[in-house]
Amino acid sequence: MLYDRSNTGQIILVTGAARSGKSEWAESLAQKSGKSVIYVATALENADDPEWQARLEKHRRRRPAQWQTLWVPYTLCNTLSEILPPHCLLIDSLGTWVANGLDQDEMTWEQTTTQLINSLTQARVDVILVGEETGWGVVPAYPLGRTFRDRLGHLIRQIGGIADEVYLVTGGYALNVSCLGEKLGTTFNN
Template identity: 70%
Template sequence: MPKHILVTGPSRSGKSEWAERLAHRCNKPIIYVATALENLDDSEWQQRIEKHRRRRPSHWQTLSVPYDLCLTIEQANPPHCLLIDSLGTWVANGLEQDEESWEAIATRLLTSIQQASVDLIFVAEETGWGVVPAYPLGRLFRDRLGYLTRQLGVMVDTTYLVTGGHALNLTLLGNPVDKF
C-alpha cells in the first residue's frame, strides 16, 4: 500500500524541509513536483525557487506542474514517491477557475490521491490563522486551500504540523473533526 502524507504549517516554518526529510527516508526514487510558476521579472520569487532547487539532491527528478497535478498523480508508477511542493501554490495558480470548475478539479484531485499507486507527500500552507483577507481573491484562496488541506488531513496516512521549527504528528496527537 502506498503511503500518503500531508505536511502543513505557516510560512517559513520548515515544512518543505520536513517533507524533504520524509521523502529521503522512504528509500524510493523521488519525483519532486514543483507547482510554482517561474517569473523571471520577480527576482525575489526566483531566489525562493532557486533555494528549493539547491536543497534537493541531484538524483531527485523534478517536474514542473503548475496546473495539471491530477494527471501527474494519476500517471505516476511505483516505486516512486512524489513530493508535491506546494498545494497552496497550485491552488493559487488556478484561482481564475469558476466555482463549478474548481469543485470538479478538487474532486478529481482527491480521487486521484485515493487511487494513487505511489507514495505521496504534500506540502500545504496554513493560511487561515490570521485575519480574514480584505479582498475577495484572498478569501477565495484561503477557503479553497483550507478545504483541500482539511480533506487531505483526514484522508492521508499521516498529517504533520510544522511550526516553530518542530514537526508534530497530528495523526497521533489529534482526532479527525469529521469522525466525531
C-alpha cells in the first residue's frame, strides 16, 4: 500500500539486539534533529521489580533534562495523532509495546498494528522508533514466546517498509541499512 506522506514527518526505525546501543543511537538522532524531543516510554513501571526499575532509571538519567517523557504502554496511535510540530517523538520500545499487547487475539492485534502503521504514516512530526530484533536466536519453546517473536518481527518489517531510514545497531556500529540494502515489500505471509 502506498501512503501520501507529503504533509508528514520523517519515520526512522532503529533496530538491533539487546544491549546493542540502539536506544543510545536513537537518542542521538533525536538530539541531532534540533527539535523539541518527546520521549515516549512504552514500559510499565513495576515497583515490585527493582531490576526493571533500575533499567528504566538508567534510561531516564541518560536523557537530557529538557526532554518531555510520556508513559504510553498501549495507546501509541493516540499519541502519534496528538503531537504537533515542531516536536520529534522518540518511541522506546516496540518490543515492550508488543509485550503489553500479548493478551490481544490475532484479529485484534492485526487491527492494532494496522492502526499504528496508519498513525505513523499520518504523523505530522518526526518519529524515531526503537525496536528489538528477536528472531536471530532459537525458536521459543512456548507459544507465548513464539507469538511475541512473530508479532514483533512482523511489526519491525512493516515499519521498516514505510520508514525513511532504518538503522541496525550491532557491534558498536549503527548501520544505515536503508542505504545499504534493498527494500522488501511491506506485506508477506506469516
